[in-house]
Amino acid sequence: MPNLKIAIKHCQNLRNSIKTLQENIKKNKRTPIENELKLRLAKLRLVREQWLKKRLTIEKELDNLVEQYGEKYLTAVNKYLSKFNPNLKLVKLNKKGRQLVYHLLINDIEARTDSSSISLKHSLSEGDKSSLALSFFLARIELLPDIAERIIVFDDPLSSFDTRRRNITTSILNRLAEKSAQFFLLSHDLNFVKDFCGKVPDCTNLKIVWSNSSSRFIKNDIELETMTGISKDIHVLRKYLEKGAISDIERRDVIRCMRPVIEGIFRLKYYDVVTDNEWLGNFLDHIRKCDSQSPLHRLKGSIYDTISDINEYCKTYHHSNPKYMEEQIYDNELRQYVTSCLKIIQLL
Incomplete structure (x- = not known):
């Protein structure tokens, strides 16, 4: 399926070209090149009309995808949300222009029904925001048909998480690491890394060190690193x-x-x-x-x-x-x- 962004960009470029041609026709009215410019204008309008149709087709296909997979995606997101924060729940997914809008319940009270009704930036804690973001990402991975061939990278997934959420995240990532072809976990939390490595067989622990004006990876003994x-x-x-x-x-x-x-x-x-x-x-x-x-x-x-x-x-x-x-x-x-x-x- 052609990319929607590409189609939109083509339509915008063609619109600008048509506008420029129209201005040139006005400047060259009753001159030998007027007819040539009008012919080029007609061709551009035809091409733009074709791209507008293509864009409309892509948008309809996206609408069908939202309708087809939206419910499945929401179910997967809510499955992870229930582990991280059972007080949060997504109940509906709508397509608004080029955006997907999620209806959010907080403690069974509808808190967000469209993109402008409430700002999640100021209404959720940092832990809740991280829970939402991680749930979306995990749901996307779950719906991939070829996860065994994927390389997955997590960068510091425990931001603002309390102990319960940390433990749940560790268990989920352990299972995900076993399913994927290759799994990379980056974190500043040494105790989290220790817990993760302790549950994953054949886990290689590396550390970034500064050496000779550059950084490099070295093998790291996480057991010793976390001893005190x-x-x-x-x-x-x-x-x-x-x-x-x-x-x-x-x-x-x-x-x-x-x-x-x-x-x-x-x-x-x-x-x-x-x-x-x-x-x-x-x-x-x-x-x-x-x-x-x-x-x-x-x-x-x-x-x-x-x-x-x-x-x-x-x-x-x-x-x-x-x-x-x-x-x-x-x-x-x-x-x-x-x-x-x-x-x-x-x-x-």
Whole structure:
């Protein structure tokens, strides 16, 4: 079916050409070229009439398509709307000129019956607008006959969504990814990406990084990327024992993780003994001074000695030591302290 925009453009161009010719005929009245201009005018009018008929045919075909698929499309849109926001519903679809106008119900109250009755820009929340837009897009994809051959790209689909809508969107996109030939999801929300990748087999996670005055894609460990606090520090320690380190910068990062890990476990387990503004040296003081009734009493002896050794070792490479960047790090020694640290957090 010819494109309606092309037909409209042709009609407009022909109308402008006819207008120009008419002006030229007036200027050249009773001259030798008047008849030639009139002949060209007649031909242009005939061509324009043909394009007007073609445009009318296309518009009628579009009307038939709206009538044929409109109900099916509305049903699909409302199916997704009911998941994102059951308070919104489309009840009618009309063609108004070159626009499709949707009748919208909000809480079963008719809120929009034509394109000028109400502005959705000022009457819906950002989450509701996103729900509508995403529902339209998902409905269009659902009605495609060859989705298995399609490449689908979603760019940050969670804009302004609350937790419930986020979870629904994740499930819908998971199913869509399984059906399509190739699926791309772009998002700034790392936790959403983690949830999505966790449900899709053979999912490749990439990250855009700035390098040498340009951006490029690199493989990204989304599990590590979304870790925080103690979990991330423990991961760094375990990774060092498994794969080692290739630079002093990596080794210093390993040393940096040891004290926060022990402090974090201490605060979680002995929350009623230590305070948030106390650190590992303070915890050692508590152990050393506690009586037999204290829950810390069982940490006296070898556990206390090991924690104290780790604390003194970490101090050497702490920024409070003016020469900490000059202190050499030995892998064998660091490996022993990391191993001791991981054992201690199990004993705390």
